[in-house]
Amino acid sequence: MKKQNTKIFTIFALIVLGILVYLAENHLDAYKLRILNLSAIYITLGVSLNLIYGFTGQFSLGHAGFMAIGAYVTALLVLPPYYKEMIFILEPLAWPFTVMHTPFIVALFFSGLFAAIAALLIGLPVLRLKGDYLGIATLGFAEIIRVIANNIPRITNGALGIKGIPEFTNLWWTAGVAIFTIYIIKGLINSSYGRALMAIRENEIAAEVIGVNLTYHKVMSFTISAFFAGVAGGLFACLLTTIDPKAFMFLMTFNILIVVVLGGFGSITGTVIAAFLFNFFLEYLRPIEAGFNIGPIVVPGIPGLRMVTFAALLLIVILYKQKGLLGGIEFTWEGLFQFVNKLFSKNKSSEGSAT
């Protein structure tokens, strides 16, 4: 198939998606919209984690930290100054933040930027570590960010958190950011730089001996990944309208990790599907916690059982599909058309045998 054709299909698909978002925004209730919004934010988070973990092979567990940075930056930038003065009751807000006030999109950009700067600073020393050690170091970083957020009330309002953040986030924003993230990261993966990243994942020593600068590529991947995590954090803040340090515990990182593992390392399509599955299941498994009846048998609700179910699901995936649901397979128009062609030819042959 020609490149021109796939471009037309992509534009067509985007238009269809736009119509769907429009319909969803106008016809769905707030509860369902919330699930869709969260799914889209998880796509952004998952795809960005997949860049550093799935494609570059660097086990990073710092996403909650980058999200936290993004969330606080957005919150401080979009809140009007008079309101900020009102909610910072423990200690007054530090100077530059008292007067800063920017539109949502600028705030999101700065969210990403600050997260990226943090990633650059932390990545240079930490990315020398390998495997589980890197995971522990980045996890530690995320926890440090959270503890700092708890202890600098002049900027973050401490454990009280920031409340009353305007609810700017809607499906247009979340879906738009998700698509932008996929576009950029897919562009990176399918380039010479992406090839170098995957070479590092496959065999670090071989990649280095060939001339791939490990530090540069790892830090670049880490920084870009953190940028999008920061933006997602900003969206998250303006979706929940309330943020406090507890929201960015390591559980958050593990949720994103579940999405990436479920969808498959190195598969953007898998991450997208897994992000939807994760959020839908999380909601539709609520009855388990509330307690329910199977005929005459009353099953009592056990709080936390949702996550246990999830752990079991994840174990099943890890045991039977080590590479995740999609296992590195990527959606392409060519693939879709081949699949459709196969379906049709199958139908034809079955028709033939019937007559």
Added chain:
Amino acid sequence: MELLNVDSITMKFGGLTAVNNFKLKINPGELIGLIGPNGAGKTTVFNMITGIYTPTINKIYFQDNDITGMKPDKIAREGIARTFQNMRLMDNLTVLDNVMIGFHLHLKSTLTSAIFKFPGYVREEEDIYSRSMELLGKVELEKCKMEKAGSLPYGQQRKLEIARALATGPKLLLLDEPAAGMNPQETRRLMDFIQKIQDEFSLTIFLIEHDMKVVMGICKRILVMDYGITIAEGNPKEIQNNPEVIKAYLGVDANYA
């Protein structure tokens, strides 16, 4: 002027001296062999030349530049490429990608132009694609360019690794046991292949080999190592009759052998 000048380097791992006082000068266009029993320190020498290890004592010069302690990717840029004893291919990437990654150090496109596929980047990629296909043609692998490197048969993986090393455009090529695990026929074909690429790319080759026949057949000069010490150096004939070498290989007095 010699291409590579290894100035009596020593590598110690804690109390163990893996390589002791290793000296070597390689002139452009030479094909030199390094042999020795298991654990003699041959691969350690390669690891020091390519920057994976830094010698504990003394220095390595490449084209009169001190490359001791440089990072492997910098040394690759200087013009040294290598293969590995236990092949290090990117198993989950395609054969084509494995060669294209070899051209990495010739890339000039910026990150932005690569992400957004600017014309300059696309031209560069097309150029690298055609050069990669040319290389794959030389190692007779162009038919399986879309297969995963890990799924290739053993002998072809070895060739692919050499192709990847050639893609970096080296002046000095280090081959670590290229004939390991090959039958005599394959070994002979590989020897021809090594000589062919040496002429074609005007390379200087330094190879480690276990199989005496390979080195005796193509190398004009051979070094023998045992327990980290260079025990002999000379042409194949001298090496074959050197009692020290026979002792190292057979472990008995030369008279009984």
